[in-house]
Amino acid sequence: MRVRAIAAEMGYRVDPVARALREGSSRLVGMIVPVIGIPFFARLVDAVEEELNRAGFELLLADSHGFVEEETRRLQVFRDRRVDGVVLIPSDRRGSATALRVLNDEIATVQVDRATSKTLADFVGVDNEVGLRLVFEHLRERGVTTIGYAGTDDASSNGVERWQAVQTLTAEHGMTLVSAFRSEFSVASGVAAADTILGTGSLPDAIVAGSDQIAVGVISRLREHGYDVPRDTLVTGFDGGELADIFWPSLTTVVQPIATIAADAVAFLRARMEHESGAYRTNKLAPELRIGRSTGMTT
Numbered sequence: 001m002r003v004r005a006i007a008a009e010m011g012y013r014v015d016p017v018a019r020a021l022r023e024g025s026s027r028l029v030g031m032i033v034p035v036i037g038i039p040f041f042a043r044l045v046d047a048v049e050e051e052l053n054r055a056g057f058e059l060l061l062a063d064s065h066g067f068v069e070e071e072t073r074r075l076q077v078f079r080d081r082r083v084d085g086v087v088l089i090p091s092d093r094r095g096s097a098t099a100l101r102v103l104n105d106e107i108a109t110v111q112v113d114r115a116t117s118k119t120l121a122d123f124v125g126v127d128n129e130v131g132l133r134l135v136f137e138h139l140r141e142r143g144v145t146t147i148g149y150a151g152t153d154d155a156s157s158n159g160v161e162r163w164q165a166v167q168t169l170t171a172e173h174g175m176t177l178v179s180a181f182r183s184e185f186s187v188a189s190g191v192a193a194a195d196t197i198l199g200t201g202s203l204p205d206a207i208v209a210g211s212d213q214i215a216v217g218v219i220s221r222l223r224e225h226g227y228d229v230p231r232d233t234l235v236t237g238f239d240g241g242e243l244a245d246i247f248w249p250s251l252t253t254v255v256q257p258i259a260t261i262a263a264d265a266v267a268f269l270r271a272r273m274e275h276e277s278g279a280y281r282t283n284k285l286a287p288e289l290r291i292g293r294s295t296g297m298t299t
Contacts, residue, residue: 029057029269030078031087032071034156036063038185038213040239040256041089044113047262048087055270057084068095075102083107085269093117093157108272112265115157119280122272124265127284128161129168131254134289135208135236136169138252142234142295144205149180150193150218151210162210162238178204185210190217198225203233206295212237212244215251219294230296240290249293256287 029052033041049059060083064071071091078086085108090096097116103109109121139147149166152159163182170177179200181193190209194217197207203222209215215237219229229235229249237244240255264283 025084026082027057028060028081028083029085029087030060030062030074030081030083031089032062032064032074033089034064034066034091035185036061039241039243040185040211040258041113043241043258044089044262047258048112048265051262051266055266064091066091068092068099071096072099072102075099079103079107085109085273087112087265087269088121090114090116090156092155093160108269110265110269110272112261113158115282117157119282122268122281122283124261124268124283125158125285126254126256126261126287128158129165130284131238131256131287131289132162132165132169132208134287135238135252135254136173136175138289138291138295139206139208139234139236140173140175142206144175144234146176146178146204146206148178148193148197148204148207148233149182149210150190150197150207150214151180151182152185152189152214153182159210166208182210185213187213187217187220190214190219191221192217194218194221194225198222203227206234206236209235209237212239212241212247212251212253215253215294216243216247219247219249229294234295236295240287244290244292252292252295253290254287255290257285260285 031048045061052059062074068091088109088111094117097118097120100120111121111123113125115123147170151163154160179197181196183189207218209218215235219235222229237251237253240253244251244253
């Protein structure tokens, strides 16, 4: 006790790197997101941090800004800081596979929300096809026959899977895909998508957006041109955050089970940190559809 008192008086602080070397654990987990400004990612970070804190770990957060080079550098920093594990939302499904090799299997890793094209770590995320199937079943009930799509490109696994699901489900339901625009997860992308769809000369019965931000951009641009949602066309989103509720009209959107995604991701990560071996696991969780006014419903 006297040693601790003297140390406190002198302002001594434990060197976390030295303690990690001595104890074999830093009690730190690094997390890398592509763009922290995207509301879905911010909510996911919060949920992951809560799960880690509950398990006695602290979170170190980094933003790759969507660049593989930044992602690689930050993974190196995490390795040098001797974190016990890494939670990664890949910035690019191909390039991030190369970035992940920086860790050389030295550090337990789990991919969340997005996956690399090569299976290099466990994965936890939403089942995109199930989510969009819910959307299309709802739109069919609303009498929709023509579809416009506003999504993202092939850089992310989500962009690929949601686009593939839209094409498959359009055909399954006997609908016609009249226009598609694919860029990034942003309001600006939704604005550009609306311009592309308007350029076809007529609005489809519904516009399916790959995220809530994109949906907001689509609706905002349509308003600028004098169109009303849902009177002139229906619009759906994907994510289910606060934005979908506070925007007008409220969005019909696919709600991702963020708390469960975070809990399962941390469980996978802790198992690997405890030296669990075996094949990499993929856990795709089923989302729900929340009905809003953007598809003409009053609930």
